[in-house]
Amino acid sequence: MYEAFLKHEKMETVSHFAAAVSHELRNPLQSIKGFVQLMKEYEYSREKQIEFHQTILREIDAAEELIEDYLVYAKPTYGQLEPIIVASEVSHVLKIMVPYANGKDVEMHTDELDESAEILIDRYKFQQALVNIIRNGIEAMPEGGKLVLTVKSSPTKVWIRVTDTGVGMTKEQVRRLGEPYFSSKLKGTGLGMMVTYSIISQMEGQILVDSEKGKGTEFTLEFANLATTKSK
Ligand code: ADP
Ligand code: MG
Numbered sequence: 646m647y648e649a650f651l652k653h654e655k656m657e658t659v660s661h662f663a664a665a666v667s668h669e670l671r672n673p674l675q676s677i678k679g680f681v682q683l684m685k686e687y688e689y690s691r692e693k694q695i696e697f698h699q700t701i702l703r704e705i706d707a708a709e710e711l712i713e714d715y716l717v718y719a720k721p722t723y724g725q726l727e728p729i730i731v732a733s734e735v736s737h738v739l740k741i742m743v744p745y746a747n748g749k750d751v752e753m754h755t756d757e758l759d760e761s762a763e764i765l766i767d768r769y770k771f772q773q774a775l776v777n778i779i780r781n782g783i784e785a786m787p788e789g790g791k792l793v794l795t796v797k798s799s800p801t802k803v804w805i806r807v808t809d810t811g812v813g814m815t816k817e818q819v820r821r822l823g824e825p826y827f828s829s830k831l832k833g834t835g836l837g838m839m840v841t842y843s844i845i846s847q848m849e850g851q852i853l854v855d856s857e858k859g860k861g862t863e864f865t866l867e868f869a870n871l872a873t874t875k876s877k
């Protein structure tokens with residue numbers, strides 16, 4: 646059986662977070678700078694040049710990863726909460742992620758999409774949180790697999806669910822989600838989930854995680870249902 650975990654706020658302050666990201670970006674940038682300088686100083690062999698070239702590309706990849714996880718979060722639009730129809734936002738994010746999923750042999754689709762569900766959120770931050778969860782889901786299926794998105798609601802709540810058929814997590818891994826720099830990936834930043842937890846708790850939502858090692862993972866975002874609150 647899957648075990649449900651409910652997470653409350655698990656986040657660093659925004660300023661600490663920004664400092665951490667710029668610190669992390671400095672490492673690959675300094676390394677790139679070092680190699681570029683080195684290449685100017687001496688006529689290296691072709692093999693050596695290729696080796697430097699590969700290192701530089703790897704460091705650029707690392708910097709790119711960091712920026713991806715941090716992308717929207719860094720925008721100075723913080724705090725722009727507005728009523729949003731969840732289904733259209735979810736469909737939009739799905740569209741953004743299609744090329745990434747295709748590249749990894751992942752079939753992605755929506756299942757149930759409650760068109761009436763409405764929540765009070767910062768649209769762009771919500772997108773970032775969802776992108777980070779979907780990205781992790783896709784990355785959890787190195788041999789390909791299925792990623793399903795659903796939107797459901799009750800009179801008081803809205804649930805956005807992302808299910809993957811990937812590697813899954815142990816209880817310990819689930820417990821550590823959102824911890825800065827916790828990553829099981831070779832090129833992971835361990836910042837994506839930290840950003841996601843931070844965003845969702847800012848918008849008074851909650852993240853539920855069901856996961857089973859070797860089977861897959863289900864992330865559920867839970868928010869108050871604005872549509873019914875309004876009609877009362
Ligand atoms: P990163 O993706 O850079 O590793 P994240 O903060 O986005 O960092 O995720 C942290 C870790 O949480 C991942 O490295 C992975 O071990 C685990 N994780 C997150 N989502 C999933 C998932 N859908 N399936 C399996 N593991 C996951
Ligand atoms: Mg990630």
